Amino acid sequence: MLELLRSFLPLLLTLALVLATLLGAHVTLRRRWAERPEAQFQFQLIMLALTLAGLLALVVALPVSDTVQGQLLSLIGILLSAAIALSSATFIGNILAGIMLKAVGSARPGDFITVASLTGRISEMGLLHTEIQTEFRDLVTVPNIYMVTQPVKVVRASGSIITAEVSLGFDVPHSRAREVLRSAAEASGLKDCFVHVRELGDFSVTYRAAGLLEDVQSLLSARSKLQECMLDGLHEAGIEIVSPTFMNTRALEPGARVLPPDQAQQSKPSAEGPQAEDIAFDKAEEAASAEKLRLAIEELDAELTSLEEQGGDAVKDRAKQLAADREQLAARLESALARMQAEEREESGAATR
Structure with a gap:
């Protein structure tokens, strides 16, 4: 023992x-x-x-x-x-x-993207994950392996097609509907507007109005503006909207139409507040600004290198100006990064309280 x-x-x-x-x-x-x-x-x-x-x-x-x-x-x-x-x-x-996402360069911070069913703007691209800010201002972390295995739709910075659909009755001539909807799309600020007949349904005809939006930063507001203009244009033209299926159990007089009151009798709309993009994509916008500053600095560095190779007195003044511009951009970039880090620390502190 x-x-x-x-x-x-x-x-x-x-x-x-x-x-x-x-x-x-x-x-x-x-x-x-x-x-x-x-x-x-x-x-x-x-x-x-x-x-x-x-x-x-x-x-x-x-x-x-x-x-x-x-x-x-x-x-x-x-x-x-x-x-x-x-x-x-x-x-x-x-x-x-x-590494693949960085090498391909199909998306950058600040871009509007859609990954599977998730839509928003890229606010951060790291080695392990990509952070996307949704239209509700939420930050969603997506693993990079998910980004390369799922279809990714990136809104082009040069412009995007904005569309909206509406259903009208068979009694509305399609030529008249096209004219009203095209005018509404143009009134919303879109360019190269067009209208398609999408479907001949059992109770209505579905039309799609579309146009080119050049300022993609206002994507959310542009979609809302297009639908507002379509609504106003159809009402002013006396055309009923029967989307998706018109049903009314009230007894109506023959020939009666369901339309809002005359626009002149309605109260004037209040002044517009801030755009949805300014609130929803604040972090993504800062990331986009920082990315643009980085690209501008890289372009200045390349031009300075080219001038140094050329040499001579003729390019000295230009080189000095470029160097000064680079210092200003570097200071702005440093300030933007510091502001982003401060906001992240505040969010982390608020989350832990």
Whole structure:
């Protein structure tokens, strides 16, 4: 009995030491980082490392032969290697996908994109993930591997086609409907407007009005403006809207139409407030501005390099002006990045409170 106790004494001492170490580290780190909720990841990482070290120490202290200890250590190594291999597949895949997105350059911070059913503006592109700000001002983190395995629609900076559909009755001549809807699209500020007949339904005809929007930064407002102009244009023309299926249980006089009151009798609309894009895509807009500043600095660097290769007094003044412009752009970029970091810290602090 005494011999058995002596053989297990090192294991018991090691177990007590490991438990004391883990408990002491837990209490110390909790007390030290009590006011820092963002340090939770560091705390968990340290405790995981100490737990693994304690497990190895217990294996070494087991009263078994060296061969058995070697087999146990090999088994632990195999399990850890398998866990790392399985988890690193997604990790490495996201890194490679991030490099691919940067190399292809199909999307940049500030662009309007649609990934599967998610629509918004890119506010940040990292090595592991892409952050998208939705029209509700929410920030959605999308893994890069998802970005390269799903269809991604990017709104071109040079312009995008804005569309809206409406259903009208069969009693409305299509030539008249085309004329009214095209005028409404032009009134909304779109260019190269056109109208298509989309469907001949059981109860109505579906029309699509469309036009080119050159200022894609006002995408949300432009869609709303187009539908407002279509609504006003059809009402002013005395055309009923029967989208998608017109149903009314009230008794109406023959020839009666369901239209809003005369525009002249309605109260004047109040002054328009801020656009939806100014509120919804604030972070994405800052990211787009920072990206434009980076591109401008790169262009200036390339031009300065070209001037230095040319040499001569004729280009010195131009080089000085470019250098001054570069300093101004660099200062603006630094200020924009500092402002973005400050806002992120404020959001992190508000989230932890």
